[in-house]
Amino acid sequence: MGSNRTQVTMFELTGLTDNKRLIPFLFILFLIIYMVTLIGNVGMMGLVRAFSSLHTPMYYFLSNLSLVDLVYSSTITPKMLADLISLQKSISFIGCVLQIYFYAALASIEVLLLSNMSYDRYVAICHPLHYASVMTKDKCFSLVLLPSCVGLLQSLAQTSCVFSLQYCRSNLIDHFYCEIPPLLKLSCSDTLFCEALTLFFVSTLGLYSFITVLVSYTLIVSSILRMKSAEGRQKAFSTCSSHLMCVSIFFTTVFFIYLRPDTRVLEKKDKVASVIYSVVTPMLNPIIYSLRNQEVKKVTIKAMQACC
Numbered sequence: 361m362g363s364n365r366t367q368v369t370m371f372e373l374t375g376l377t378d379n380k381r382l383i384p385f386l387f388i389l390f391l392i393i394y395m396v397t398l399i400g401n402v403g404m405m406g407l408v409r410a411f412s413s414l415h416t417p418m419y420y421f422l423s424n425l426s427l428v429d430l431v432y433s434s435t436i437t438p439k440m441l442a443d444l445i446s447l448q449k450s451i452s453f454i455g456c457v458l459q460i461y462f463y464a465a466l467a468s469i470e471v472l473l474l475s476n477m478s479y480d481r482y483v484a485i486c487h488p489l490h491y492a493s494v495m496t497k498d499k500c501f502s503l504v505l506l507p508s509c510v511g512l513l514q515s516l517a518q519t520s521c522v523f524s525l526q527y528c529r530s531n532l533i534d535h536f537y538c539e540i541p542p543l544l545k546l547s548c549s550d551t552l553f554c555e556a557l558t559l560f561f562v563s564t565l566g567l568y569s570f571i572t573v574l575v576s577y578t579l580i581v582s583s584i585l586r587m588k589s590a591e592g593r594q595k596a597f598s599t600c601s602s603h604l605m606c607v608s609i610f611f612t613t614v615f616f617i618y619l620r621p622d623t624r625v626l627e628k629k630d631k632v633a634s635v636i637y638s639v640v641t642p643m644l645n646p647i648i649y650s651l652r653n654q655e656v657k658k659v660t661i662k663a664m665q666a667c668c
């Protein structure tokens with residue numbers, strides 16, 4: 361079957377923009393964003409490791425999230441930067457497989473970690489007396505391990521589905537990195553099953569996380585409103601406001617992208633949306649925490665004083 365079709369071995373990417381005058385500006389902008397992402401996330405992992413006041417489940421999750429953000433942006437941004445300034449924007453077949461695999465795995469690990477972090481905040485605020493007995497070391501470990509396994513396995517299923525298809529129509533991917541929807545358009549096999557599989561995983565994981573976050577924060581807010589002292593309310597809110605902000609940004613971009621009337625009409629806007637969630641979002645978590653979370657702010661200042 362299909363032996364008379366030639367499978368492509370190399371893909372070409374159309375890249376971020378055709379506008380030559382924009383290229384220097386975009387290159388410098390995304391280089392800065394990528395450096396801030398690297399410094400911010402490595403710094404966050406370093407702070408959590410170095411300061412014993414951050415040796416609590418919340419900051420361990422945050423540190424894991426930084427690791428995910430770091431690898432996630434590194435699967436996309438360096439290649440995108442190189443492509444911006446080179447004439448040949450090609451990616452090998454195996455490169456494309458790896459990019460899709462890691463990208464899909466890390467995006468789902470990120471969303472599952474964010475929802476587990478909202479469960480952590482729920483326990484801390486609604487059951488403060490039982491926090492230590494609920495959030496044991498083993499429990500924390502499985503709240504990181506489980507998202508990682510689910511993420512890696514569901515991505516394996518999606519990736520192997522997409523690459524079991526024949527690609528012989530064209531090798532030009534209309535995007536700045538390998539992503540499943542523009543890739544499926546190039547296939548000369550029937551893509552219905554893989555499209556359904558992708559939709560199934562994306563919507564299940566997205567809905568599961570969204571509902572977890574929604575339920576956790578509904579309980580958190582109602583518990584905060586029932587607190588008698590204004591000081592207690594303030595304190596409870598300050599421990600979850602950074603997380604709430606990160607989660608809101610994440611889901612806002614996702615909804616903005618997926619809940620549009622017709623995903624095929626606005627192809628140019630798809631690239632803009634992809635830039636936001638693949639390049640910009642991984643930079644935001646450490647920034648939000650180091651500006652808004654008192655404990656992280658304190659140790660950041662301490663670390664800066666110690667080194668300068």
Ligand SMILES: *[C@@H]1O[C@H](CO)[C@@H](O)[C@H](O)[C@H]1NC(C)=O
Nearest residue numbers: 420421423424427500501504
């Ligand atoms: C991730 O979380 C686990 C469990 O809380 C923790 O033991 C580990 O140190 C964290 N890893 C990183 C890189 O922060």
